[in-house]
Each structure stands twice: as C-alpha cells, then as structure tokens.
Amino acid sequence: xxxxxxxxxxxxxxxxxxxxxxxxxxxxxxxxxxxxxxxxxxxxxxxxxxxxxxxxxxxxxxxxxxxxxxxxxxxxxxxxxxxxxxxxxxxxxxxxxxxxxxxxxxxxxxxxxxxxxxxxxxxxxxxxxxxxxxxxxxxxxxxxxxxxxxxxxxxxxxxxxxxxxxxxxxxxxxxxxxxxxxxxxxxxxxxxxxxxxxxxxxxxxxxxxxxxxxxxxxxxxxxxxx
Numbered sequence: 001x002x003x004x005x006x007x008x009x010x011x012x013x014x015x016x017x018x019x020x021x022x023x024x025x026x027x028x029x030x031x032x033x034x035x036x037x038x039x040x041x042x043x044x045x046x047x048x049x050x051x052x053x054x055x056x057x058x059x060x061x062x063x064x065x066x067x068x069x070x071x072x073x074x075x076x077x078x079x080x081x082x083x084x085x086x087x088x089x090x091x092x093x094x095x096x097x098x099x100x101x102x103x104x105x106x107x108x109x110x111x112x113x114x115x116x117x118x119x120x121x122x123x124x125x126x127x128x129x130x131x132x133x134x135x136x137x138x139x140x141x142x143x144x145x146x147x148x149x150x151x152x153x154x155x156x157x158x159x160x161x162x163x164x165x166x167x168x169x170x171x172x173x174x175x176x177x178x179x180x181x182x183x184x185x186x187x188x189x190x191x192x193x194x195x196x197x198x199x200x201x202x203x204x205x206x207x208x209x210x211x212x213x214x215x216x217x218x219x220x221x222x223x224x225x226x
Contacts, residue, residue, distance in 0.1 A: 008072030028067035032211035087169035107170035
C-alpha cells in the first residue's frame with residue numbers, strides 16, 4: 001500500500017485477542033477495510049481486554065470499546081465517525097457531489113441507527129442470553145423486528161448493486177452490519193436473496209478480503225481459547 005491521501009501515520013487500536021467465534025466481527029474490521037480501499041497503510045496498536053476499562057484507555061475511548069484511530073494529532077473513537085473521516089479523504093468512498101454525498105451520509109446513519117440495533121439485539125439473545133427466560137420469550141418478536149428491517153432494505157436494493165449509484169463507504173458499513181447475522185442461530189441474510197447477493201458482492205472486494213485476513217492474523221497470533 002502507498003500513502004497517497006495523507007501524510008500522517010495511521011494507527012488502529014484494537015484488541016490483542018478475542019475468542020475465535022468473534023473473529024470477523026470486531027469493528028476494527030470496518031476501519032481496516034476502508035483503509036484498504038484507499039490503499040492507506042496503517043499500524044496496529046493492540047490492547048488486552050482487561051486494559052480497556054482503565055483510565056488510560058478510556059481517555060482514548062470514553063466507553064472502553066474498540067476500535068480507536070490515531071492519525072497525527074487526531075484521535076477518534078466510534079467506527080462510524082472513523083469511517084466518515086477516512087472516506088472524506090477521497091472520492092473513492094465518498095462522492096464529491098453534494099447531493100450524492102448527503103445521500104451517502106444518510107445511508108451511513110441508517111446502517112448504524114436503523115439496522116444495526118436490531119441485529120445486535122438478536123446477537124444478545126442468541127449468543128449471550130440463550131438460557132434466560134426473557135430472551136426465550138422475546139426472541140420471536142426480536143427476530144421479526146430484525147427481519148422487517150432487512151426486508152425493507154432488500155426492497156430498496158432490489159435491482160441495484162449498491163445503496164446508491166456506486167460502492168461507497170455506506171455500502172462498506174452496511175455490509176459489515178449485515179455480517180452480524182452470522183452470529184444468529186441462523187443467518188437470516190442468506191434467506192433474503194437480494195441481501196445475500198448484495199453482501200456477497202461487497203465482500204468479494206479485495207479490500208474486504210485483505211482487511212479480514214489482517215484481523216484474523218492478529219487474533220490468531222494471540223489466540224484466546226475461551
């Protein structure tokens with residue numbers, strides 16, 4: 001990769017290791033993918049899970065999460081904000097046309113606010129609270145809510161390759177949100193042909209494959225067995 005768009009070195013802060021089931025789902029993947037699309041080099045800054053709730057780390061991320069992003073004097077947290085910052089470096093991921101740019105912003109917000117919460121609600125039920133009575137009772141309703149949002153998205157995408165006229169940072173973000181369904185008991189995205197094709201199309205990009213390989217390599221090197 002060559003440093004075409006910025007002069008400052010970039011660091012991505014992420015976890016040193018996670019359980020194998022979490023490979024591909026930690027949100028530094030989004031940041032790696034965006035940087036790969038722009039061919040921007042970066043270094044990793046790895047943190048142990050136990051350190052993320054300590055004051056030193058929470059000065060970098062107020063909520064003790066990952067990823068964090070450092071570029072010169074700039075420090076950022078929250079994957080959506082980081083992606084927006086990266087995308088604004090080039091028309092590759094962010095259109096320069098004001099209307100197209102605004103539409104891209106809208107789709108970024110919709111991925112984070114209109115789709116992801118429903119996906120994460122299902123993850124909490126299917127992965128973290130499987131034996132809890134409230135989760136057992138609530139699951140049918142939560143699944144229906146998630147499916148309704150996915151069907152709405154499918155209806156929009158029907159006949160389109162991307163959310164708008166071409167691949168943008170919004171598609172990158174939405175694709176990672178759709179990937180969350182792989183943590184459900186059953187991957188509901190594969191049951192919706194339009195969404196399944198859209199996700200496969202975006203994940204076929206070389207930038208995604210490079211980002212995924214890089215994350216897997218880091219986690220595998222410091223593998224946790226639990």
